[in-house]
Amino acid sequence: MSWSQLFFYVFAVLAVIMSLMVVTRRKAIHSAIFLILAFICFAATYIVMNAELLAAIQVLVYAGGVVGLIIFVIMLVKAEEDEVRQTHGQWIIAAFIALILVVEVAFVFLGNLVQRTGNLAGKMAQAGGNTEAVGLVLYTKYLFPFEVASVLLLAAMIGAIVLAKYKLER
Amino acid sequence: MTQELVLVVIKMIVVFAVALLVVAYLTYFERKIIGHMQLRLGPMRVGPHGLLQPIADGLKLFVKEDIVPHDSDRWTFYFAPILNLVCALVLLAVIPFSYNFMVTRLNIGVLYILSLASVGTIALLLAGWSSGSKYPILGGLRSAAQIFSYEIFLGFSIMGVLMISGSLDLVKIVEAQSKVWNIVYQPVAFVVYIIAALGELNRTPFDLPEAETELVAGFHTEYSGFKFAYFFLAEYANMIIVSCMAVILFLGGWKGPVLPGIVWFLIKMCAFFYFFIWVRATFPRYRYDQFMRIGWKIMLPVTLANILVTGIVMMLV
Amino acid sequence: MKDAYWPLILVLLLAVGFGVVAVLMSTLLGPKKPDPIKLSPYECGVDPVGDARMPFFVHYYVVALLFLIFDIEVVFTYPWAVYFKKLGLFGLLEMVVFIAVFLAIFIYVWGRGALEWE
Numbered sequence: 001m002s003w004s005q006l007f008f009y010v011f012a013v014l015a016v017i018m019s020l021m022v023v024t025r026r027k028a029i030h031s032a033i034f035l036i037l038a039f040i041c042f043a044a045t046y047i048v049m050n051a052e053l054l055a056a057i058q059v060l061v062y063a064g065g066v067v068g069l070i071i072f073v074i075m076l077v078k079a080e081e082d083e084v085r086q087t088h089g090q091w092i093i094a095a096f097i098a099l100i101l102v103v104e105v106a107f108v109f110l111g112n113l114v115q116r117t118g119n120l121a122g123k124m125a126q127a128g129g130n131t132e133a134v135g136l137v138l139y140t141k142y143l144f145p146f147e148v149a150s151v152l153l154l155a156a157m158i159g160a161i162v163l164a165k166y167k168l169e170r
Numbered sequence: 171m172t173q174e175l176v177l178v179v180i181k182m183i184v185v186f187a188v189a190l191l192v193v194a195y196l197t198y199f200e201r202k203i204i205g206h207m208q209l210r211l212g213p214m215r216v217g218p219h220g221l222l223q224p225i226a227d228g229l230k231l232f233v234k235e236d237i238v239p240h241d242s243d244r245w246t247f248y249f250a251p252i253l254n255l256v257c258a259l260v261l262l263a264v265i266p267f268s269y270n271f272m273v274t275r276l277n278i279g280v281l282y283i284l285s286l287a288s289v290g291t292i293a294l295l296l297a298g299w300s301s302g303s304k305y306p307i308l309g310g311l312r313s314a315a316q317i318f319s320y321e322i323f324l325g326f327s328i329m330g331v332l333m334i335s336g337s338l339d340l341v342k343i344v345e346a347q348s349k350v351w352n353i354v355y356q357p358v359a360f361v362v363y364i365i366a367a368l369g370e371l372n373r374t375p376f377d378l379p380e381a382e383t384e385l386v387a388g389f390h391t392e393y394s395g396f397k398f399a400y401f402f403l404a405e406y407a408n409m410i411i412v413s414c415m416a417v418i419l420f421l422g423g424w425k426g427p428v429l430p431g432i433v434w435f436l437i438k439m440c441a442f443f444y445f446f447i448w449v450r451a452t453f454p455r456y457r458y459d460q461f462m463r464i465g466w467k468i469m470l471p472v473t474l475a476n477i478l479v480t481g482i483v484m485m486l487v
Numbered sequence: 488m489k490d491a492y493w494p495l496i497l498v499l500l501l502a503v504g505f506g507v508v509a510v511l512m513s514t515l516l517g518p519k520k521p522d523p524i525k526l527s528p529y530e531c532g533v534d535p536v537g538d539a540r541m542p543f544f545v546h547y548y549v550v551a552l553l554f555l556i557f558d559i560e561v562v563f564t565y566p567w568a569v570y571f572k573k574l575g576l577f578g579l580l581e582m583v584v585f586i587a588v589f590l591a592i593f594i595y596v597w598g599r600g601a602l603e604w605e
Contacts, residue, residue: 003493029246029299036253036292047492056281057562064288065555068314071295072551075311131278131338135570138563139581146563147581150588153556157592160552161599164545178494182501236514240526252506259502263495274494281565303528315547318554325561332568391529396513400506459603462550466602470557470593474586477564481571481579 008048015041028074032067039063053131181273182263189262193406194224200447207451234395241302242392250297251393251400257290258407265414266341268424268431279340280332283415284325287370290404291317294389297401301392309388312458313372319465320369320376326473327362330355330480331419344423351422358476360420362469367412369465371405373446375453376461413442549601560589 018038025031039062046055138146198213198220205212213220238247261283263273276282291314298310332338334355335346346352353360369376372388390401417423417438424431456464563585571578596602 007493007496027243029243029296033246033249033296036289040289052276052278052492053281053566056278056285060281060285060288061555061558061562064285064291065318065558068292068295068318069548069551069555071292071299072311072314072548075299075307076545076548131566131569135566135574139567139570139574139578143581147584147588150560150563150585153559154588154592154595157553157556158595160556161549161596161601164549164552164601165599178497182494182498186501186505232509232513233516234513235517235519237521237526239528240523241528248510252503252510255506256499256502259505260495260498263498273498274491276491276495301528305529311547315550318550322554322557322561325558326564329564329568332565333571336569336572338565338569386529395517396510400510462602466553467597474589477568478583478586481582484571485576485579 004048008045011041011044011048015045029071032070032074035070036063036067039067051130053134178273181271185262185265185273186259189259189407189410190403192410193403194228196406196409196443197227197402198224199443200450203444203447204451207448228399231396231399236395236397237392239302239392243300243302246296246300248397250293250300251397251404253296254290254293254404255400255407257286257293258404258411261286261411262407264340265411266344266418266423267435269341269344271432272341275339275341278338280328280338280343280419283411284321287408287411288317288321290408291321293404297393298389301389303392305386305391306389309386309391313389316372316376316461317370319462320366320469323362323465323469323473324366324370326470326477327359327366328419329473329477330359333477333480333484340418340423344418344425347422347425351420351425353420356420356476356480358472360416362473362476363416363420365464365469367416368446368449369461371408371412371446373409374450375456377455409443409446410439413439413446416442553596553601556592560585 015038018034018041021034022031022038025034039058043055043058043063046052046058201223202212202220213223216222216226238244264276264279264282266272266275294313294317295310298306298308298313301307331343331352334352335343337343337346368374390398393401414435417435421438424435426434426437429437564582567574567578567582567585574581
């Protein structure tokens with residue numbers, strides 16, 4: 001086993017442990033803390049897989065931004081007044097979503113989608129690194145999805161503002 | 171492999187030890203310089219001209235009673251300062267003090283610093299929340315909202331530099347400034363970066379989260395002993411990082427005539443420290459609504475315009 | 488994994504080690520004389536009134552939302568900026584479109600008064 005593989009397994013196991021901690025903690029704020037650690041472990045596995053840009057974005061957007069928002073929400077709804085009572089009422093929905101995810105992952109692996117993208121490492125080396133490679137495909141080949149994503153953000157923002165305004169006026 | 175490992179460990183320990191020493195003496199020079207600017211002497215008692223003051227302060231904080239208020243969330247209360255300090259210290263690993271001297275050279279150096287710095291923000295929020303007291307909660311909220319607002323245009327302000335150098339690698343960014351420093355091409359971005367940096371550091375004139383007259387000491391009101399020291403260390407370590415980033419992105423890093431690179435780097439870095447202290451002694455504090463207006467309504471459009479203008483000029487030249 | 492990244496693990500271990508050990512040492516070495524007044528939340532010497540963890544101004548939440556969405560915009564711009572020289576004029580036009588959408592968001596947010604801080 002090479003060093004890369006060893007690191008990958010260490011961080012992957014850590015990520016799974018952290019994720020389990022997230023869903024088993026009683027206090028919402030503790031879940032948020034473990035979520036940060038889980039995101040950092042995910043980022044580490046991305047680095048092992050030579051996707052440095054993705055790792056940095058994972059930490060920047062998820063560990064920095066999303067968890068920040070989650071903590072704001074925890075403070076906003078005062079979920080911490082009593083310890084959150086755990087419910088199992090959502091298990092049917094959760095199981096359904098988990099099933100879809102498992103099917104999706106299986107589809108990706110069995111359908112050889114991984115191979116179809118071609119020699120990624122070679123392309124990355126050609127472009128001069130991970131960030132440059134992302135720039136290359138994102139702004140040429142996947143230009144349309146990229147611009148659609150920016151419109152999607154517009155929609156998300158409108159939704160957020162409308163909701164916040166609704167809360168503010170109440 | 172073993173040789174490499176030893177080299178990395180030595181570099182790491184040197185960088186951390188020097189950084190902690192610099193942080194300690196930064197507090198001393200801040201008190202001393204502001205003292206002299208206000209026609210006072212500053213610390214004078216411990217050692218000649220108070221030179222041993224930071225060491226005395228550190229020792230005092232180390233043996234102080236460690237108070238955990240009964241309304242606090244104990245684990246989070248301990249976790250927050252450690253997270254804050256770790257997020258500040260690990261950033262030092264990628265700073266190139268000269269062409270050769272850095273712990274490790276990453277191809278995404280800029281993003282590494284920005285991303286882990288944003289995790290440090292969460293620590294302030296957690297610290298405020300876990301104290302279970304009113305002032306820290308408000309202070310933590312303010313800090314987080316403030317850093318969130320200013321991080322956006324901090325990111326946009328360095329975009330021009332990245333366009334010119336075409337890399338996120340800090341060494342390559344400095345190498346791209348061999349002839350002309352980026353500050354010449356990007357004066358607007360430089361000014362915006364400095365303002366954003368002051369906002370990110372929660373320093374005067376943007377030290378609203380620690381506005382003594384309103385919020386006692388902000389998010390670390392309830393902290394005592396070494397946990398309090400961690401917030402202090404992290405704040406000053408972040409000051410080092412921000413100064414280093416300014417030097418690397420805009421002032422040509424270790425480039426300079428005659429003297430060796432590392433000396434130039436440190437001179438430029440110290441100039442920034444002095445600037446930050448000078449600003450603190452000079453400006454009054456902004457009001458929160460003014461602060462938010464500057465960030466969102468003035469700086470953000472300015473940085474967007476800067477990106478477009480940089481792009482157009484680069485096309486024409 | 489690229490060679491430059493493994494030192495980060497050491498750096499992280501050293502930083503976490505220092506952080507945890509020093510705080511534990513200080514906690515063990517320091518005096519421990521708790522009393523109810525010392526351990527009560529600070530409120531300028533007055534007995535604390537009400538619960539500290541009260542619901543706060545919703546505007547902070549709006550700022551966090553704005554941050555999240557604009558942060559994604561910023562993140563999208565990094566690879567573009569790095570690759571800009573090779574993209575050329577085409578890249579510039581792309582960014583004009585992208586910034587136009589960004590400005591649409593920005594003007595909407597401004598118009599709805601989400602940037603006002605009362």
